[in-house]
Amino acid sequence: MIFYILRRILYAIPIALGVSVVCFSLVYIAPGDPLQTVMPPDATAETIEIVKHAYGFDKPIPIQYVIWLGHLLTGDLGMSIATRRPVILEVTDALANTSLLALFAVPLSFIIGYTMGAVAGCFPGRWLDRLVTGTAVVGVSLPNYWLGIVLVVFFAVEYSLLPATGMGPSGSTNFHIFEWSSARYLVLPVFTLAMIPIGILARTTRAAVAEVRNQDFVQTLRAKGLSEFAVIRHVLKNSLPQVMAVMGLQFGYLLGGSILVETVFTWPGSGFLLSKAIINRDVPVLQGTILTLSLVFVATNLVVDLLQSLVDPRIRRA
Amino acid sequence: MSGKLFRLLSIAAWVAAMLCLTGGARASGVLTVAMTAGDIPVTTGTPDQGAEGLRFVGYNLYDALTLWNLQLGDKPTDIKPGLATSWHIDPNDHKRWIFELRHGVKWHDGCDFTADDVLWNMKYSADDKAPEFNPAQFAQARAYLGTYQSVEKVDDYTVAINTKVPDSLLPYEFAQVVMISPCRAKEVKYDWTQYALHPSGTGPYKFDKFVAHQRLELVPNTDYWDKNRVPKQDRLVLIPMPEASTRTAALLSGEVNWIEAPSPDAIDRLKSAGMQIVTRIYPHNWSYQLNFIKGPFTDKRVRQAANYALNRGEVKELLNGLALEEYGTVPPTLPYYGHPIEYKYDPDKAKALLKEAGCMPCKVTFAISTSGSGQMQPLPMNELVKSQMDAVGFEVTLDTMDWNALLQVTREGVDAHPEINGINVSRGSQDPFNALIRHVWTPLWAPKGANWGHYSNPEVDRLVVDILSEFDSEKRLDLLTKLHEKMNEEAVMIFVVHDVNPRALAPSVHGFVQAQNWYQDLTPVSVSP
Numbered sequence: 001m002i003f004y005i006l007r008r009i010l011y012a013i014p015i016a017l018g019v020s021v022v023c024f025s026l027v028y029i030a031p032g033d034p035l036q037t038v039m040p041p042d043a044t045a046e047t048i049e050i051v052k053h054a055y056g057f058d059k060p061i062p063i064q065y066v067i068w069l070g071h072l073l074t075g076d077l078g079m080s081i082a083t084r085r086p087v088i089l090e091v092t093d094a095l096a097n098t099s100l101l102a103l104f105a106v107p108l109s110f111i112i113g114y115t116m117g118a119v120a121g122c123f124p125g126r127w128l129d130r131l132v133t134g135t136a137v138v139g140v141s142l143p144n145y146w147l148g149i150v151l152v153v154f155f156a157v158e159y160s161l162l163p164a165t166g167m168g169p170s171g172s173t174n175f176h177i178f179e180w181s182s183a184r185y186l187v188l189p190v191f192t193l194a195m196i197p198i199g200i201l202a203r204t205t206r207a208a209v210a211e212v213r214n215q216d217f218v219q220t221l222r223a224k225g226l227s228e229f230a231v232i233r234h235v236l237k238n239s240l241p242q243v244m245a246v247m248g249l250q251f252g253y254l255l256g257g258s259i260l261v262e263t264v265f266t267w268p269g270s271g272f273l274l275s276k277a278i279i280n281r282d283v284p285v286l287q288g289t290i291l292t293l294s295l296v297f298v299a300t301n302l303v304v305d306l307l308q309s310l311v312d313p314r315i316r317r318a
Numbered sequence: 319m320s321g322k323l324f325r326l327l328s329i330a331a332w333v334a335a336m337l338c339l340t341g342g343a344r345a346s347g348v349l350t351v352a353m354t355a356g357d358i359p360v361t362t363g364t365p366d367q368g369a370e371g372l373r374f375v376g377y378n379l380y381d382a383l384t385l386w387n388l389q390l391g392d393k394p395t396d397i398k399p400g401l402a403t404s405w406h407i408d409p410n411d412h413k414r415w416i417f418e419l420r421h422g423v424k425w426h427d428g429c430d431f432t433a434d435d436v437l438w439n440m441k442y443s444a445d446d447k448a449p450e451f452n453p454a455q456f457a458q459a460r461a462y463l464g465t466y467q468s469v470e471k472v473d474d475y476t477v478a479i480n481t482k483v484p485d486s487l488l489p490y491e492f493a494q495v496v497m498i499s500p501c502r503a504k505e506v507k508y509d510w511t512q513y514a515l516h517p518s519g520t521g522p523y524k525f526d527k528f529v530a531h532q533r534l535e536l537v538p539n540t541d542y543w544d545k546n547r548v549p550k551q552d553r554l555v556l557i558p559m560p561e562a563s564t565r566t567a568a569l570l571s572g573e574v575n576w577i578e579a580p581s582p583d584a585i586d587r588l589k590s591a592g593m594q595i596v597t598r599i600y601p602h603n604w605s606y607q608l609n610f611i612k613g614p615f616t617d618k619r620v621r622q623a624a625n626y627a628l629n630r631g632e633v634k635e636l637l638n639g640l641a642l643e644e645y646g647t648v649p650p651t652l653p654y655y656g657h658p659i660e661y662k663y664d665p666d667k668a669k670a671l672l673k674e675a676g677c678m679p680c681k682v683t684f685a686i687s688t689s690g691s692g693q694m695q696p697l698p699m700n701e702l703v704k705s706q707m708d709a710v711g712f713e714v715t716l717d718t719m720d721w722n723a724l725l726q727v728t729r730e731g732v733d734a735h736p737e738i739n740g741i742n743v744s745r746g747s748q749d750p751f752n753a754l755i756r757h758v759w760t761p762l763w764a765p766k767g768a769n770w771g772h773y774s775n776p777e778v779d780r781l782v783v784d785i786l787s788e789f790d791s792e793k794r795l796d797l798l799t800k801l802h803e804k805m806n807e808e809a810v811m812i813f814v815v816h817d818v819n820p821r822a823l824a825p826s827v828h829g830f831v832q833a834q835n836w837y838q839d840l841t842p843v844s845v846s847p
Contacts, residue, residue, distance in 0.1 A: 035457070039457050039725075039729075040368075040457065040458055040460075040461040042461045042728075042729075042756065042767070042768040043457060043460065043461060043729055044460070044729075044765060044766050044767060045729075045765035045766065046766070047456070047457055047460045047461075048729070048765075050446055050453070050456065051453045051454075051456065051457045054446070054453035054456075055453065079511075081454075082357060082360070082366065083357070083358075083360070083514070083530060083531075084360070084362075084454070084510050084511045084514060085511055085530060086511075090530070093530065149563060149567075152564075152567045152571075153567065156567060156570075156571040156573075157567050157570040157571050160571060160572065163571065163573060164564070164567040164568050164571040164573055165559070165564055165567065165568050165573060166532065166557070166573065167532065170527075170529075170533070171529030171532040171533050172529060172532060173529050263560075263561060263564075264561065264563075264564060265564075266532075266557075266559060266561075266564060266568075268529075268530075268531050268532050272531070273531070276356055276357050276531060279356045279560075279720075279721075279722070280356065280357065280722075281722050
């Protein structure tokens with residue numbers, strides 16, 4: 001098992017390095033000026049040159065990459081051009097805020113999605129299956145920013161039951177999860193964010209359960225005289241690795257934050273930070289955020305792989 | 319009804335009541351503004367985030383030597399004394415302005431404001447060799463310091479500012495260059511990240527709280543030197559909210575009590591909820607700057623045809639009335655509007671001019687953005703302009719890009735983008751230099767300046783030099799009027815509409831007088847509980 005873990009971690013290193021090259025290059029391919037955020041529209045060429053030199057953007061891009069990578073190895077992601085705050089601080093703050101959403105959205109989507117999928121998978125072709133599958137398709141198809149706006153109109157604008165935007169009455173620094181005055185800000189974004197994973201998980205679970213139910217060992221279990229409840233227990237356990245792989249991806253997606261959902265709710269998470277960095281062309285923040293989120297994905301996939309191998313030892317031997 | 323069901327209903331009713339109570343809670347005396355800015359403007363001096371940064375952060379935390387007089391709603395705004403009580407040109411040297419500084423002004427940190435602070439601030443903004451130099455600040459302030467050469471201390475309360483060429487409009491430019499406290503900068507050892515968290519100015523508000531990307535909270539400076547402008551609200555909260563629909567929802571749900579630039583299609587909904595919709599004409603134009611080097615717009619008849627082709631009333635209708643038809647670079651309310659040729663909608667004349675110019679179909683490409691500071695509703699507006707121009711014989715191609723990319727095209731100038739015949743970048747134009755001169759003066763050809771399309775005309779250049787050398791304001795006004803009329807005769811732009819600076823205020827907000835300016839004074843605003 002230890003060798004398996006080490007091997008998986010070794011595989012993750014070149015992926016992380018590749019990600020760093022891609023995310024560094026991507027922001028330079030996009031049109032626009034990396035100093036746009038500090039530059040007024042009428043900045044002259046002379047002004048741009050002086051400021052570029054002051055920020056080190058006048059150096060060749062490969063050299064900038066090497067410098068960036070050198071700092072990266074010491075945990076320094078640079079400074080935001082827009083706010084002059086350390087990028088590491090920007091990213092960790094945002095990631096913590098998004099994690100809070102994910103903390104609630106993940107179990108919510110897993111419980112609802114898995115239950116819906118399992119029920120549908122156990123009764124294929126029946127009205128319950130059709131109902132669940134239809135609901136899952138709606139969940140996946142609804143643009144979540146649209147759903148967010150509708151929820152805001154209904155719950156915040158029309159009935160003033162829940163807040164429309166932000167993270168607490170005075171920002172994220174005073175957010176107290178155990179106080180309703182803060183926690184109520186979570187309700188609408190969490191529900192909106194969970195909608196797509198619920199649909200995806202329901203469909204995946206349904207397919208996995210239906211597939212496992214048709215396998216020979218299920219017939220054998222029934223032939224041995226096991227109760228239907230016990231059979232379903234085995235079916236669910238055997239469908240779990242497939243569901244977990246998808247769940248891992250969804251977990252990564254939720255941790256990455258949703259640019260659209262976080263923008264609609266002005267939730268100061270990683271998606272919100274990313275959208276600000278894109279609009280401002282805040283290159284250090286953009287690079288730092290993309291890299292961190294990519295590493296979160298890599299780490300999540302690693303954890304899921306390890307969990308899968310625990311649930312299903314055949315994977316470890318493969 | 320069973321007892322169990324009754325209990326459940328009671329609990330549900332109680333929960334709903336609590337939700338309503340917490341949802342409806344409002345603080346009194348707190349003015350909470352949802353800005354269109356994508357982020358909180360920097361607090362280290364002249365802010366970023368476009369002119370909205372100066373509007374909400376720059377002019378509230380800080381003062382400049384001269385300030386815009388924003389207290390009058392019914393008149394065009396002009397500059398007034400700020401940290402300088404008076405200014406005049408040196409009679410023996412027309413490249414030397416003398417500013418008399420205000421006595422008794424204190425920075426928020428308690429230090430006295432003196433001439434040394436002005437010298438320090440100019441190094442901070444303009445001298446890349448000085449230890450206090452801040453490149454971000456340099457970038458922001460440089461746009462207003464094109465003719466600035468150096469600054470000298472005459473005595474503790476007098477400074478002389480030297481310019482590279484005679485510049486009669488310098489006091490207007492200095493209204494955009496705000497001063498920060500050198501005491502605080504030294505205290506934080508020139509660490510601008512720390513300074514941003516502990517800013518100190520002389521403005522009517524003091525810094526209180528900052529939550530990165532989320533909110534900036536300011537409180538009244540009760541010791542402000544202008545007692546008429548001590549803020550009447552308890553607290554000013556600034557929240558960046560770039561999405562128009564999010565701002566509308568935030569106002570309707572009571573989370574903010576002031577929103578900037580509500581979407582035109584939300585106006586009726588906001589009015590029906592009792593919100594105040596405030597608008598006023600001010601110097602701002604939504605137009606196209608043209609390519610004078612290559613393509614159809616090098617011919618004046620084509621430029622005039624494009625202007626005659628526009629039914630500006632339809633554009634105004636598209637914006638639910640939140641605009642004014644534009645027939646010149648500045649609106650008619652400005653004293654130097656004069657009597658320019660007005661290109662009223664006349665499609666037959668437009669067709670005839672195109673035919674005369676031999677440009678049928680007249681293929682042109684405009685670079686436009688999907689959004690951006692002051693760009694109003696760029697996509698539907700550009701589509702409408704295109705359809706109107708196509709109807710008279712143009713064949714317009716819209717090259718759509720994001721705001722940042724369009725700004726890059728703007729800065730690089732026509733030489734780098736000869737295939738583009740016009741750029742749609744809206745402009746604030748409160749001072750004469752930014753309103754007129756920057757678009758047409760040959761020394762300001764991009765990338766050296768903002769004359770994107772490289773317009774050049776010896777008569778106009780002479781007029782600009784005369785304006786910059788004329789220190790008698792009445793005589794200068796005549797010259798500016800002449801320049802504005804000339805720019806219209808030359809059809810240097812395709813004029814579309816002037817913005818009217820719409821904002822929506824909750825019924826609890828009182829005392830706001832909207833100035834005819836991009837900048838606004840929030841100090842007289844009070845908020846009832």
